Amino acid sequence: MEYAPASHTTVSRRLGRFPSGRDVSVTVHRYEGGVGPTVFVQAAQHGIELNGPAALRRLHRRLVDADIAGTVVVVPVVNPIAFDHRSYLTPEAYDAFNANFNRIWPGDADGSLQERLVANVWPLVERADAAVDLHTGMPEMLEHVRFRESDPEARALAAAFGTADVLVNEDPIDPESDGDADEFAGKFREAAARAGVPAITAELSNSRTVSREAAQSGADGVWNVLRECDVLGDPPESTPEQRLLRDDVPRVVAQTSGLFELRDDLVIGAEVTDGEDIGAVYDPSSFEQLETIEATGDGVIFSVARGRVVVTGERLASIASVA
Numbered sequence: 585m586e587y588a589p590a591s592h593t594t595v596s597r598r599l600g601r602f603p604s605g606r607d608v609s610v611t612v613h614r615y616e617g618g619v620g621p622t623v624f625v626q627a628a629q630h631g632i633e634l635n636g637p638a639a640l641r642r643l644h645r646r647l648v649d650a651d652i653a654g655t656v657v658v659v660p661v662v663n664p665i666a667f668d669h670r671s672y673l674t675p676e677a678y679d680a681f682n683a684n685f686n687r688i689w690p691g692d693a694d695g696s697l698q699e700r701l702v703a704n705v706w707p708l709v710e711r712a713d714a715a716v717d718l719h720t721g722m723p724e725m726l727e728h729v730r731f732r733e734s735d736p737e738a739r740a741l742a743a744a745f746g747t748a749d750v751l752v753n754e755d756p757i758d759p760e761s762d763g764d765a766d767e768f769a770g771k772f773r774e775a776a777a778r779a780g781v782p783a784i785t786a787e788l789s790n791s792r793t794v795s796r797e798a799a800q801s802g803a804d805g806v807w808n809v810l811r812e813c814d815v816l817g818d819p820p821e822s823t824p825e826q827r828l829l830r831d832d833v834p835r836v837v838a839q840t841s842g843l844f845e846l847r848d849d850l851v852i853g854a855e856v857t858d859g860e861d862i863g864a865v866y867d868p869s870s871f872e873q874l875e876t877i878e879a880t881g882d883g884v885i886f887s888v889a890r891g892r893v894v895v896t897g898e899r900l901a902s903i904a905s906v907a
């Protein structure tokens with residue numbers, strides 16, 4: 585590695601065209617130093633996930649003054665259409681078939697609008713030696729990083745990112761298959777893995793708002809990944825208490841509609857055992873308890889239904905086993 589002061593440039597990259605003739609374009613930051621690897625970082629595939637761009641602004645302030653080896657390519661708002669509409673998905677008016685930006689990687693130059701946008705980002709990803717995709721989850725979800733179990737390089741990136749919890753990819757796919765049959769095959773992380781680029785997905789906390797803690801955690805996480813990749817000269821900070829989790833516990837599903845309350849003494853991240861009472865569904869009008877909810881396996885309460893209003897058959901909570 586050869587470390588040199590980072591030189592920073594930005595370009596506007598045209599991804600497509602609106603019906604009015606305006607360009608759909610994204611801002612791409614490049615930080616270049618001495619000889620070394622290339623790391624690609626993106627955020628805001630989903631338009632309400634604001635802590636990714638907020639994290640990358642914090643990262644920027646540190647990177648412009650750093651000595652680095654290699655190149656860091658950063659796209660803070662990779663899906664500007666959803667972002668400008670303050671919407672998780674891209675509005676149907678633009679692409680009714682592929683509303684979720686994170687299900688269509690690596691895109692299709694002859695496909696729908698969104699598939700074409702993604703296809704025009706993809707060359708930046710393919711050329712990278714590692715990739716980080718920043719997302720944010722619901723407030724009631726553990727901050728974590730996801731990676732593909734069969735990829736030791738991705739696992740090292742996930743560990744380096746440094747959140748207290750890392751989650752093994754719940755949807756490993758056959759590397760020999762083209763992935764068409766797999767609904768998750770179009771996730772960024774999976775497409776990158778198929779192209780030989782180790783990739784992680786960071787799920788920071790708190791979508792729809794900028795949380796200082798989440799943004800700082802994202803900036804620190806990417807900084808540690810750059811250390812792990814030797815783009816920065818010092819080793820990543822270790823997270824000795826990091827838990828490795830597996831998304832393999834059956835879903836906790838509501839058998840009745842109502843308002844779900846977690847047991848008073850439980851918090852997100854608490855460990856529970858199979859069959860333990862973890863809460864109840866109440867009728868919000870009559871106050872009657874309709875259903876007692878039990879843990880579906882041993883593990884950690886990973887997330888709880890958004891707003892906790894639940895409809896019969898809907899997921900109430902996710903439990904991840906501790907590996």
Ligand SMILES: [Zn+2]
Binds near residue numbers: 629630633720
């Ligand atoms: Zn997301």
